[in-house]
Amino acid sequence: MPEQRKNSYLEGKNVTKHFGGVAALSEVTFNVSKGELLCIIGPNGSGKTTLLNMITSVSALTGGEIWFKGGKLHGLASHQICKLGISRTFQDLQIFNDLSVIENLMVSCWKEHYANPLEIMLRLRRARKEEREAYARGMEILSMFELDKKASSMPLSLPFRERKFVGIARALATNPELLLLDEPAGGLSVEEVKELSRVILKLHEQGITIIFIEHRMEMVNEISHRVIVLNYGRKIAEGSFDEIKRNQEVISAYLG
Amino acid sequence: MKKLLTGNLKSALLAAVLVVLVLLPMWAGHYIISTCIFIGIYGMAALGLSVLMGYAGQVNLGPNTFMLIGAYTSAVLAVDFGISPWAGIVCGAILTAIIAYLIGKAILGLHGFILAVATACFAVVIFRLACELEITRGVYGLTSIPHYSIGSFVLNKEIHYYYLVLVVLILLAIITSNLIKSRIGRGFIALNLFHGGSEVASECVGINVGKLKVQAFVLSAVYGSIGGSIYAHYTTCLTPQPFDLWWGLVLTMMCTIGGMRSVIGPIIGSAVYIALKEIIRSTQSTTLGGFETLIFGLLFTLFLIFMPRGIVELPSLILQRFSMKTVKK
Numbered sequence: 001m002p003e004q005r006k007n008s009y010l011e012g013k014n015v016t017k018h019f020g021g022v023a024a025l026s027e028v029t030f031n032v033s034k035g036e037l038l039c040i041i042g043p044n045g046s047g048k049t050t051l052l053n054m055i056t057s058v059s060a061l062t063g064g065e066i067w068f069k070g071g072k073l074h075g076l077a078s079h080q081i082c083k084l085g086i087s088r089t090f091q092d093l094q095i096f097n098d099l100s101v102i103e104n105l106m107v108s109c110w111k112e113h114y115a116n117p118l119e120i121m122l123r124l125r126r127a128r129k130e131e132r133e134a135y136a137r138g139m140e141i142l143s144m145f146e147l148d149k150k151a152s153s154m155p156l157s158l159p160f161r162e163r164k165f166v167g168i169a170r171a172l173a174t175n176p177e178l179l180l181l182d183e184p185a186g187g188l189s190v191e192e193v194k195e196l197s198r199v200i201l202k203l204h205e206q207g208i209t210i211i212f213i214e215h216r217m218e219m220v221n222e223i224s225h226r227v228i229v230l231n232y233g234r235k236i237a238e239g240s241f242d243e244i245k246r247n248q249e250v251i252s253a254y255l256g
Numbered sequence: 257m258k259k260l261l262t263g264n265l266k267s268a269l270l271a272a273v274l275v276v277l278v279l280l281p282m283w284a285g286h287y288i289i290s291t292c293i294f295i296g297i298y299g300m301a302a303l304g305l306s307v308l309m310g311y312a313g314q315v316n317l318g319p320n321t322f323m324l325i326g327a328y329t330s331a332v333l334a335v336d337f338g339i340s341p342w343a344g345i346v347c348g349a350i351l352t353a354i355i356a357y358l359i360g361k362a363i364l365g366l367h368g369f370i371l372a373v374a375t376a377c378f379a380v381v382i383f384r385l386a387c388e389l390e391i392t393r394g395v396y397g398l399t400s401i402p403h404y405s406i407g408s409f410v411l412n413k414e415i416h417y418y419y420l421v422l423v424v425l426i427l428l429a430i431i432t433s434n435l436i437k438s439r440i441g442r443g444f445i446a447l448n449l450f451h452g453g454s455e456v457a458s459e460c461v462g463i464n465v466g467k468l469k470v471q472a473f474v475l476s477a478v479y480g481s482i483g484g485s486i487y488a489h490y491t492t493c494l495t496p497q498p499f500d501l502w503w504g505l506v507l508t509m510m511c512t513i514g515g516m517r518s519v520i521g522p523i524i525g526s527a528v529y530i531a532l533k534e535i536i537r538s539t540q541s542t543t544l545g546g547f548e549t550l551i552f553g554l555l556f557t558l559f560l561i562f563m564p565r566g567i568v569e570l571p572s573l574i575l576q577r578f579s580m581k582t583v584k585k
Contacts, residue, residue: 058456078459088460097452098445107442108461117471120438121431127438134439156452174461 009034009069009209010055010178016063017050017233024050026233027064032178037204038211039220039241042230043254048213049091051230052180055211056088057081068178083111087176089167091183091213095155101166102151105138106131108173141169145199161192168199179203181212185219197223217255229254277422281415289414293490295523295530296421297483302510302522303428304479309508310516311436312472313448314364315372318379319480319507324499325352325382326481327488328392331401334489336391341404345485349478356477360470367449379504386496397495401488417490424486425523428479433519435475443468451517502549509556515566524567 010032017025025047032038040048053059055066057078066073073081096104112134115127142148145165155163164184171179184200185193197219204210204223214220220227221241229237229244231253237244244250281289305319329351330344339347363374386392404411404420411420435441445451447458447465455465488494506529514525529552536548563569 056460058460077464078456079462079464082460082462090457094454094457095452096446096454096457098448099442103442103445107439107446107458107463110439110443111462113439115438117440120440121435123434123438127434131438170461 008067009036010211011067012051012055012064013067014064015051015054015061015066017047017054017059018062023233025054025230028230028233028235030228030235030238032209032211034177034209035204035207036209037200037223037225039224039227040211040213040230041215041217041220041227041244041254045232046230046254047233048230049182050233052088052182052211052213055081055180056086079110082174082176085175085177086180087171087174087178088180089171089182089184091186093163093167095163095166095170097155100152100154101147101158102135102138102142104155104166104170105141105173106134108170109134109137109175111174138173141172144172144202145169160187161189164188164196165199172203176208178209178211181210183213183215185214185216193219274426281418286414289418291530291534293414293417293421295527296418296425297487297490298507298510298530299425299523299526300421300428300483300486301480302507302514302526303425303432303519304476304483305507305511306516306518306522307432307435307444307479308472308476309511310518310521311441311448312444312469313450313453314469314472315368315375316473316476316504317372317376317508318382318501318504319476320499320503321379321382322352322356322477322480323484323487324386324496325355325477326484327494327499328386328398328484329481330485331398331488331494332391334402335398335400341402341485341489344489345482348481348485352477352481353474356474357470360473364466364469364473376501376504379501383496383500386499392496395495395497397493398488399493401492401494403492404489417486421486424482428482429519429523436519440468440471444472506552509552511566512556512564513559513566515568517565518568521566521568528567 008031012028012030014027014029015025016023016027028047028051040051042048050059054061055073057073057076061074064074068084068086071084073084096107099107113130115124115130119127139148139151142151145168147162147165147169150158150162155166158166164187168181168184181200185196188196193216200210200212201223212224224241227237227239227241227244228235229247229250236253237247237250239247245255280292284292301319301323304322305316308314308316308319326345326348329348330341333339333344333347334341359378363371363378366374387395392398411417436444443458443463445453446461446463447453447455447468449455458465487498510525510529511522512525513528514523515521532552532555533548536551559566563573
């Protein structure tokens with residue numbers, strides 16, 4: 001088993017989460033390879049977001065194990081997991097509304113800081129350099145989403161589509177190698193979903209491994225390499241989109 | 257362009273205020289200078305509280321506790337051990353930082369109302385200790401606390417303390433301003449649940465939320481401690497009374513009245529509170545005198561209702577009203 005962990009990129013074994021008497025996830029086992037574009041689908045309440053929460057340690061596992069590049073993820077704090085190169089977005093965005101768009105990205109460059117609090121308080125050379133670098137990195141990412149002109153806007157003044165992109169941009173500012181997107185297309189129009197798909201594929205081309213939760217099947221079909229289907233906290237199917245759409249259990253539980 | 261103008265206007269206004277403050281002792285009397293010294297001392301503690309409450313969103317109902325610790329550490333070291341008051345400021349700040357770190361570690365996992373109660377309880381404990389311990393001389397307090405001195409030059413006049421407080425306050429304001437414009441300041445705002453922040457999202461972008469909260473708590477405590485130390489050596493006598501729970505609320509009031517999401521706000525709040533207090537005190541023989549607490553309680557409530565972001569919000573409110581009128585016309 002340890003050898004298997006050495007070779008695996010992200011691996012979950014019997015991942016279980018109970019909220020009181022309710023089993024949100026029951027013994028879900030999964031493997032993700034480096035460079036993969038994996039989609040998790042399933043009906044509402046099937047445990048998709050809970051699985052992302054387990055990977056990012058937003059809530060603790062009730063049972064099971066999660067490993068990333070041979071190291072344990074379970075038991076680590078979320079900020080430590082971010083430092084390992086795993087970043088995420090949220091279904092409800094959770095943008096920092098009192099920070100401007102660029103500040104939302106600059107605050108996410110946290111793991112790459114080097115100036116100590118004293119240097120910051122006295123605004124010494126290293127602190128100023130750190131600020132300039134964080135700003136430049138933030139602007140570079142924003143320009144990817146054509147949001148650089150809105151860098152100084154407050155998030156609540158932006159349309160929903162742009163706030164969604166700010167969420168993704170903020171996750172990218174942490175410089176992740178594994179990106180978890182929680183329903184990135186939720187609330188977007190058909191055209192906007194196409195734009196989002198292009199962005200996700202572009203990020204994937206840059207070498208970022210991506211796991212995303214989605215309900216929009218046209219997007220899942222278009223961009224995912226592999227799909228995992230959850231239902232009532234259990235994994236009921238896994239495979240390519242063509243395989244799972246023919247799976248009788250998936251059809252009756254979700255695709256209808 | 258508008259931003260540039262606003263920025264220039266702000267800088268010019270700030271420079272003008274600084275010039276007035278530097279030149280103030282030339283025409284102001286003893287009473288005004290003494291009042292300004294207290295405004296500055298409480299302004300330091302209120303500024304620290306604004307970092308903790310306004311930016312990091314962590315409630316502390318007993319911020320004056322750290323003033324007490326700073327004041328007594330510095331005073332006891334000077335009176336009982338003959339240690340220089342300058343070293344006393346540093347020792348007070350270090351001891352306060354250690355205590356704040358330990359308390360912060362223990363209570364900053366709590367949120368909202370429960371955190372407020374925990375900080376108030378801590379304030380009561382420290383206050384009772386100051387009242388009971390032999391080293392603090394209990395309710396009788398410490399007397400003959402020496403003034404600061406530089407070589408043989410003793411800072412024993414109002415004007416000396418005025419400039420000392422002014423310099424320290426400006427330094428603290430610059431430090432705070434640098435801090436809130438940095439990643440640490442942005443981190444504070446990111447985790448502030450009262451202002452659109454999220455602790456979960458902060459953690460997920462790599463911020464160690466627990467550590468950052470403790471840093472805000474320690475920093476806020478050190479500001480209070482510095483103010484407390486200067487208070488002790490300026491007044492030269494020290495009793496626990498100015499550090500009871502009411503004064504904790506007063507510091508919160510100062511922050512709220514001035515505006516706790518700004519550097520200048522808590523200092524304005526301190527000025528408004530101390531100035532009003534002096535006005536009420538001057539009418540001690542009239543009907544107003546006996547209603548000090550009531551007046552401040554009412555004022556605080558009105559500010560919370562009508563101007564929750566404090567006096568610093570006033571210019572933008574006036575501008576808003578003005579532009580609305582122009583649009584109507």
